[in-house]
Amino acid sequence: MSTPQANATFYDGATSGAWPVTLTREGQQLQVNGLAEARSYALAEVKLEPRLGSQPRRMALPGGAICESHDHDGIAAVFGQGDGLLHHLESRWRWVGYAALLLAGFGVAFYLWGLPLLASSATLMTPPVVERVIGDKAFEHLATLDLDLKPTALPAKRQAALRQRFAQLVPSDSRYQYRLHFRAAPTIGANAFALPGGVVVLTDELAAIVSDDEVIAVLAHEIGHVELRHGLRMIYQSTGMGVAVSAVLGDAPSAAAQVASFGALVLQLGYSRELESEADRYAQERLTALGQDRRKLGSALAKLMKAHKESELKVPALLSSHPDTAERIKTLSR
Amino acid sequence: MDDHISAPHNGAEAALPPTAAAPAIPPAPTEPPLLRWPLAFHGQGSEYFRIWIVNLALSIVTLGIYSAWAKVRRLKYFYGNTELAGARFDYTADPLKILKGRAIAFVFFAAYVALSNIHPLTGIIAVLLLWLALPWMIVRSLAFNLRHTRYRNVSFGFAGTAGGGYKHFLLLPLLLIPSLGMALPYVQHQQRQFLINNLRFGNQQFDMKPVIGPYFLIYLAAMGIASGVVMLLILMVVVIGLVAAAAGIAFDWGNSSDALGVLAVLGIGGIFLAYAGMGMFYSIVMQTMHVALLNVTWSNTRVADCQIESKIGLPGYVKLLCTRIPLLVITLGLATPWVVITLMRYRLQHTAIHAPNDLGKFEAAIASYGNVTGSEAGELFDLDLAL
Numbered sequence: 033m034s035t036p037q038a039n040a041t042f043y044d045g046a047t048s049g050a051w052p053v054t055l056t057r058e059g060q061q062l063q064v065n066g067l068a069e070a071r072s073y074a075l076a077e078v079k080l081e082p083r084l085g086s087q088p089r090r091m092a093l094p095g096g097a098i099c100e101s102h103d104h105d106g107i108a109a110v111f112g113q114g115d116g117l118l119h120h121l122e123s124r125w126r127w128v129g130y131a132a133l134l135l136a137g138f139g140v141a142f143y144l145w146g147l148p149l150l151a152s153s154a155t156l157m158t159p160p161v162v163e164r165v166i167g168d169k170a171f172e173h174l175a176t177l178d179l180d181l182k183p184t185a186l187p188a189k190r191q192a193a194l195r196q197r198f199a200q201l202v203p204s205d206s207r208y209q210y211r212l213h214f215r216a217a218p219t220i221g222a223n224a225f226a227l228p229g230g231v232v233v234l235t236d237e238l239a240a241i242v243s244d245d246e247v248i249a250v251l252a253h254e255i256g257h258v259e260l261r262h263g264l265r266m267i268y269q270s271t272g273m274g275v276a277v278s279a280v281l282g283d284a285p286s287a288a289a290q291v292a293s294f295g296a297l298v299l300q301l302g303y304s305r306e307l308e309s310e311a312d313r314y315a316q317e318r319l320t321a322l323g324q325d326r327r328k329l330g331s332a333l334a335k336l337m338k339a340h341k342e343s344e345l346k347v348p349a350l351l352s353s354h355p356d357t358a359e360r361i362k363t364l365s366r
Numbered sequence: 367m368d369d370h371i372s373a374p375h376n377g378a379e380a381a382l383p384p385t386a387a388a389p390a391i392p393p394a395p396t397e398p399p400l401l402r403w404p405l406a407f408h409g410q411g412s413e414y415f416r417i418w419i420v421n422l423a424l425s426i427v428t429l430g431i432y433s434a435w436a437k438v439r440r441l442k443y444f445y446g447n448t449e450l451a452g453a454r455f456d457y458t459a460d461p462l463k464i465l466k467g468r469a470i471a472f473v474f475f476a477a478y479v480a481l482s483n484i485h486p487l488t489g490i491i492a493v494l495l496l497w498l499a500l501p502w503m504i505v506r507s508l509a510f511n512l513r514h515t516r517y518r519n520v521s522f523g524f525a526g527t528a529g530g531g532y533k534h535f536l537l538l539p540l541l542l543i544p545s546l547g548m549a550l551p552y553v554q555h556q557q558r559q560f561l562i563n564n565l566r567f568g569n570q571q572f573d574m575k576p577v578i579g580p581y582f583l584i585y586l587a588a589m590g591i592a593s594g595v596v597m598l599l600i601l602m603v604v605v606i607g608l609v610a611a612a613a614g615i616a617f618d619w620g621n622s623s624d625a626l627g628v629l630a631v632l633g634i635g636g637i638f639l640a641y642a643g644m645g646m647f648y649s650i651v652m653q654t655m656h657v658a659l660l661n662v663t664w665s666n667t668r669v670a671d672c673q674i675e676s677k678i679g680l681p682g683y684v685k686l687l688c689t690r691i692p693l694l695v696i697t698l699g700l701a702t703p704w705v706v707i708t709l710m711r712y713r714l715q716h717t718a719i720h721a722p723n724d725l726g727k728f729e730a731a732i733a734s735y736g737n738v739t740g741s742e743a744g745e746l747f748d749l750d751l752a753l
Contacts, residue, residue, distance in 0.1 A: 041453065043519030048568065048728035050453055050518055084439065085413045087446040088454055098519045100454065118439070122416045131423035138426050157479060 038106025042067060045096035055099065057110045064099070080107070082116030142276065148306075151268035155261045160207045160229070163264055167229030171213075174233075184214035184236055190244070197248050198232075201255060201318065206230075208258055212251070214239070222339045226254035228263030241339050246332035249319060253329060256314030262307045312364060330364030337361070400673070400720040407714040409447040411704030417443055418703045434465035445515065448714060451725045458521075459514035501531035512565065520730045525571070526564035534560040551581040558663055568728040570670040580662045588655035595647045602643075642695070650687045657683055657713070664717070670728070672721040678713050686712055 035056055042051040042064060053066035062078050064071040071093075079092040088100045089107050101107050108114065121127045174181060184191070191214055198212050208230035215233055217223065222238040232254045239247060257263070312329065319326045421436035438461045445455035481488040505526050512522040534557045541549040555578050565572040657678050664676035690705040719725065 043453075045519045046730050047726065048518040048520045049726040084442055084446060085410070085417065087408065087443070090456065096519075118420070121420050122413075125416075128416045128419055131419045134423045134426065135419065154479070 036106065036109030038101055038103040038110050040099040040101035040103065040107075043098050043100065045098065053099065055101070055106075055110050062093075062110070064093075075111070080111055080113060083119040085122070147269055147272045147276070148265075150272055151265045154268045155264045158264060163261065164208070164229035166263070166267075167227035167231045170227045171231045171233075181233075182216040182218070184216055186214050186236055186239055190239070194234075194239075194244065194247055194251075197244070198251055200322065201248060201252055203255075203259065203318075206259065210255070210258070222336055224250050224254055226257040226263075228258070228261070230258050232258070237339070238336065241335050242332045243328075245325060245328045246335070248324065249315060249326075249328035250332050252315035252318045253311045255318070256311035257307070260307075260310055260314060262311065265307070266304070308360075312360065316364070327365050330361045333361045333364065400722055401724070402675070402718050402720055403451040403725060404718040405714045406449040407447055407707075407711040408449060409444065409707045409710060411707045414443060414707050415703040430468075431465065434461040434468060437461070437464060444710065450517065450719065453518045453725075456516045457514055458516055459511065498536075501535040502528045504535055505531035508561070517567070518725075518728075520568045520728050523566035523731060524561075524564055525566055526560060530560055530564070551585040552578060554659075555581045558659075562663070562667055565669075566731060567669055569731045570728060572667055572669045574663060575666040577662050577666050581659065584655055584658045584662065588651055588658075592648060592651045595651065596644065599644045599647070646691050646695075650684060650691065653687055654680055654684055660713075672719050672725070675718040675720060676716065678716040683709075683712060 037054050037056045040053050040055050042053045043049070044051075051067055053064050056063045056065065057075070058072070060075050062073045062075050064073070073093050077094045081090045081092075083089060083104065088102045089104060091099050091101075091107075093099065104115075114120075115123075121131075194214075195212060198210070202210050210230040210232060213231065213233045215235055217235040217237060220235065220237075222235060222241055224232070224234045224238055226232045232251060234247065234251065238250070242250070315329050316326045319328070417439065421432075421439060424432040425436050438457060438459055441457040441459075445457045448455045478489060478492045481492060505524070505528055508526065509524040512524045515522045538553050538556055541553060555576070559574050559576065562572050562574040658680060661676045661678055664674045667674045686709060690701075690708060693701045694705055
């Protein structure tokens, strides 16, 4: 039986010089032959790095020198060691398959439960002041966007009546100072929306097609968004999605990261469906508590949908993140 | 398998005997003829894919703890597959130290969240402090990562001081304000020069000649191309929008709302596609600009008596990006390992070192830079900075 040996290159650590050597094993000693004088090291003190792909294997020798070797079989024979667990995992497609399955499962679970949970706990930890600042800034910003918000043309009497009922709608223990704005908005049409911190906007176009009771039901839905802090949750969720995507694609070229963030935007839409349903439930409970007709939200939605169908503004309605509206009207009319 | 064992050794041996036997060629009085040592990259997409996915899976299973080991393994893979004159590079950082740094960063972040919960002002102060600490962190993490980058068992190093970091990463960018951003190429150039001139290999320092003119030219060209592409895409979006709108009106008369919905979706899809296309074009321009800057920078850099050559062909690189980035999109990022390897191979294939000898003459530094001050503190932070 021939003694196991391996070809390697020796680097002394003092200079960048390289010396071809052969490694052999004598009992518990590693013998380095081929230098001016042969060297011997206790095998227990030699740190053999685990294998990584097909690249040369390195071993750190006591005293700062290293050896580098392409001779994988020779090294395994000299050291009497295998390639290590990691290399085993990384070189079997079966394990790679398990890893891929695990990743896919984790991705789905993270999207369905992990991120919403993280976002809502982060929301709980954020003081309401932050929401107010965000909401106010966003409202200022709306004016500069192409939304084309104009002063309202609603009669002062109706405005006053709606404001009074809106004030009753706001829960007495609310942490937010609500501000209801009436605006004419020819470009967005019949709509209502809420910003974090208590800004609620109602368009004249919506007020024109629904009754006061229905307006109140829609406003209850918007109050739901504010009280349940949906704006903040969306901010946290999109941030978390961005972080998660960049963690997975950490070393991808930046173009891939950009495209992935675009995909994250699409995934966002899935979350907003859930938030809409939550706000719907909130509105129904609130209306019931105040002894009002909870079915008004459903009828308001039906009118809203009809109005959007009749106008030429198909795109916003289609793009809107609201859950399948027909489905929603059915649920809310019960 | 066999050629793996023998080929690099033959290459190394051809270059080595002088070093191993006699004390090599005596320093010639005139300029010695330069030898060209091309870099080669041996990484393979399918091999890296397996390492990448096992890294990810183990990081998740261990709740992120393994990510420090994953980082070392990933860098080891890239460095260890980079060959220069018969020898490989290596990354030798201790994953435990990286983990410690990440844990501390996590604690800081949690403290920040808790503090800003008590009062928003404390949160703003924390962000300000982070901004002030950033140059110091850049310098420390460069020192850490370079100290653990080795070639032929000789380590690189970074000799930049925190003061230099503040000058180049905090004060210098202020120039962007009065110049309305026009000074960006200059700022970038000065930062790059600061980084490279403080780079060490063994006891030798790198030296980058100033190339401010080419920096401005490259930025100008990139901006010209980018604005042209953006104009084109805006035109596309307008055309798609008009077509969709026209089709929408036409169908409205027929009152077929389903067909209309489909068309509207198509229109929106077109706009999304244009948006994604714009993102891709933008980043192709940016990456190409980055590579052009790399060429200029490294081609004007020397270390000791070695001249670096960087001739990454831009048309070839653009061609690669144009085919590989859509691949990334189609595979939802799963092709990342293949693409990263391909790009890396292309870049390294076009890089070489011109040296009067076999690169065996470098001496290790007596005291490694970055060990001198702060020591462990710098290892707390782990920023990835591409040189």
